[in-house]
Amino acid sequence: MNQSYPPPQETPPPSPYVGRAPGNRAVYRPYVTYVLIGICALVYVLQTITSYFPQYDITTALLKNNALIEQGQIWRLFTPMFLHGSILHIGINMYALFFIGRGLERFYGRWRYLGLFILSGFAGNVLSFMFSPYQSLGSSTAIFGLLGAEGVLIYQNREIFGPIARRALSQVIIVAVANLVIGLTPGIGIDIWGHIGGLVGGSLFAWFGGPLLHKQTVLTNLNVYDVRTRREIYRAGIAVCALFVFLATVVIFVRRG
Numbered sequence: 001m002n003q004s005y006p007p008p009q010e011t012p013p014p015s016p017y018v019g020r021a022p023g024n025r026a027v028y029r030p031y032v033t034y035v036l037i038g039i040c041a042l043v044y045v046l047q048t049i050t051s052y053f054p055q056y057d058i059t060t061a062l063l064k065n066n067a068l069i070e071q072g073q074i075w076r077l078f079t080p081m082f083l084h085g086s087i088l089h090i091g092i093n094m095y096a097l098f099f100i101g102r103g104l105e106r107f108y109g110r111w112r113y114l115g116l117f118i119l120s121g122f123a124g125n126v127l128s129f130m131f132s133p134y135q136s137l138g139s140s141t142a143i144f145g146l147l148g149a150e151g152v153l154i155y156q157n158r159e160i161f162g163p164i165a166r167r168a169l170s171q172v173i174i175v176a177v178a179n180l181v182i183g184l185t186p187g188i189g190i191d192i193w194g195h196i197g198g199l200v201g202g203s204l205f206a207w208f209g210g211p212l213l214h215k216q217t218v219l220t221n222l223n224v225y226d227v228r229t230r231r232e233i234y235r236a237g238i239a240v241c242a243l244f245v246f247l248a249t250v251v252i253f254v255r256r257g
Contacts, residue, residue, distance in 0.1 A: 032110045033101035036117065037094050040139060043082045044090050059083060063137040064125055064194075069248075070255050077129060077248060081121030083137035093139040100146045107153060107211045107226075115237055116205055120145020123201020126244040128194035130251050136191040144195045145202020147176055152206035157213045160224060201240055209236025 043058070050056045062079035069076050084090035105113040124141025151172040158165035176199060183192035211226040 028106040030102040030105040032114050032117075033097060033105050036101070036114075037097060040082055040084065040090060040094060040097075044084050047083060059085075059137070063135050064128060065135050066129055066133060069129055070252055074248075077125045078118070078122055080125055080137040081118075081139050081142045084139070085137060089138065093143060096143050097139060097146070100143065100150060104146055104150055104153070107213075108149075112209070112233060116145060116149055116202060116210075117142045119205055119237060119240055120149075120198045120202035123240070123244045124194040124196075124198030126248045127197025127200070128191050129248060131193040132191055134191070136194055138191070138194070141191075141194045141198035142202075144176070144179075144198035145205075147172060148199040148203035149206035149210055151176070152203055152210055156207070156210065160213045160215065197244075201244060204243075205236050205240045207236075208239070209233040 047057075047059045050058050054060075062076065063083055064076050064080045065073070084093065101113070101117075104116075108116060121139070121142035124144065125136075128136055128141070151169060154161060154165050154169045154172065158169070161168065180192065180195060180199075182188065183190040183195055209228065209232060212228045213224050214227050216223045216225060
């Protein structure tokens with residue numbers, strides 16, 4: 001979860017991932033998910049160490065801080081997705097990333113999945129920057145984007161997934177809504193706008209650039225393959241990124257003026 005700093009307690013967002021990837025992706029190894037978890041864990045160790053030296057504290061240097069973003073520290077719209085405020089905080093988020101990300105990465109492939117993660121985190125931080133005055137940090141901006149992308153994947157490929165699609169999609173919606181409602185609870189300190197932004201950004205990219213699966217029968221073999229072209233993927237990524245860059249830029253200019 002993306003939280004105000006210092007972080008409060010919260011409930012993990014599990015994923016109703018539909019199961020093994022179709023076709024020859026069943027043995028896919030989700031290395032990007034493991035690397036992202038490793039990066040977040042390493043960054044948290046560095047946060048803990050540098051917290052004893054205020055002049056070198058990377059948490060203060062990298063978390064979302066509206067005033068400093070307005071002054072030009074644009075990296076703060078990206079870096080908070082790799083920061084966490086406590087063992088419980090990182091544990092919840094890495095559990096969610098492990099549970100959702102492994103299956104999703106099988107369908108997306110490594111580079112598109114990585115782009116989805118970063119774009120979702122960026123979108124979440126932009127919306128938080130627009131509507132929340134509080135400092136915040138956490139991977140849940142990106143994780144909510146993965147959750148939205150999972151729902152889009154199931155919906156757009158419901159004929160491929162068959163009878164399980166409706167149940168899996170219902171579970172994704174329930175999980176997303178439940179966690180958004182939890183974020184609205186007064187005093188809990190969750191960055192609800194970060195979650196919404198990540199969900200919207202990830203869902204938009206997934207709708208226009210996510211996998212579109214088709215079946216193909218060759219002799220006695222049934223193959224499932226993605227017909228989404230690279231051009232469509234790049235266009236979707238650039239368009240969604242441009243949208244949130246535009247929103248952030250407008251807010252910066254308005255607040256400076």
